[in-house]
Amino acid sequence: MSTIEISGLHKSFGNLEVLRGIDLAVEPGEVVCVIGPSGSGKSTLLRCVNLLEEPTSGSIRVAGTEVTDPDCDIDAVRRGIGMVFQQFNLFGHLTVRENVTIAQRRVLKRSRAEAGRIADKNLERVGLAEKAGAYPAQLSGGQQQRVAIARALAMDPQLMLFDEPTSALDPELVGEVLAVMRGLAAEGMTMLVVTHEMAFAREVASRVVFMDGGVVVEQGPPEEVFGAPREERTRVFLHRVLEPTRVSEDEIGARPAE
Numbered sequence: 001m002s003t004i005e006i007s008g009l010h011k012s013f014g015n016l017e018v019l020r021g022i023d024l025a026v027e028p029g030e031v032v033c034v035i036g037p038s039g040s041g042k043s044t045l046l047r048c049v050n051l052l053e054e055p056t057s058g059s060i061r062v063a064g065t066e067v068t069d070p071d072c073d074i075d076a077v078r079r080g081i082g083m084v085f086q087q088f089n090l091f092g093h094l095t096v097r098e099n100v101t102i103a104q105r106r107v108l109k110r111s112r113a114e115a116g117r118i119a120d121k122n123l124e125r126v127g128l129a130e131k132a133g134a135y136p137a138q139l140s141g142g143q144q145q146r147v148a149i150a151r152a153l154a155m156d157p158q159l160m161l162f163d164e165p166t167s168a169l170d171p172e173l174v175g176e177v178l179a180v181m182r183g184l185a186a187e188g189m190t191m192l193v194v195t196h197e198m199a200f201a202r203e204v205a206s207r208v209v210f211m212d213g214g215v216v217v218e219q220g221p222p223e224e225v226f227g228a229p230r231e232e233r234t235r236v237f238l239h240r241v242l243e244p245t246r247v248s249e250d251e252i253g254a255r256p257a258e
């Protein structure tokens, strides 16, 4: 059974048709990276999987459950999905450990001791065991995002959704979050990742999905999508994002005219 199976998914906001017939499956243990230009519908796709947005039409099955079915127990489905957003959404008045225990206690009804033990295990997993007693404001953005990942992992998800998890970070902090995600991929976690980090997608994805204008233009193993894209739209996009900024030494050294 596929972990996610999407077919004929449409989503409109008023007159704006953002998703125009998406078919996509994610198999257990796969890391699927969704890339594409701004506004192509990547985040909306992810939010539909978690029913943060309601699809206009189409079908989404998560571990066999049709999430668009009005009778579906959406809370039960959501419990199986860990979601990590661009913004970390931590509670500022709670410590790191409390941020990781609160949903475990409220939603899974774990005891304080058990939730604490699981929090510590997952903080260790993201390399933040020593920060358990700190408050979010005392952490860097990269550390806060790793806490958000630990919080999601503590719920024992069978699937992790990442929506541009590094986009709000200073460039020097991106690597530590990607390293944690790389580790999860190596552990066999099923992951659907919307990202602008092309090097990560190229290196870690089992499959890359290129979206543009609300449709999946092409998908395949990273070596194919990056190395030999079949579609012109993919080629144009990759050329634009992968072409290094050309700054000549003269320009770097140039002083503004007096």
Ligand SMILES: Nc1ncnc2c1ncn2[C@@H]1O[C@H](COP(=O)(O)OP(=O)(O)OP(=O)(O)O)[C@@H](O)[C@H]1O
Residues within 6 Å of the ligand: 013, 016, 018, 036, 037, 038, 039, 040, 041, 042, 043, 044, 045
């Ligand atoms: N709640 C909403 N109401 C109205 N329009 C929306 C809403 N959410 C998204 N949109 C619009 O849907 C389109 C797709 O947005 P989405 O965030 O899914 O794109 P994206 O590919 O993830 O872009 P980016 O890479 O910039 O995050 C955009 O035009 C956006 O303005």
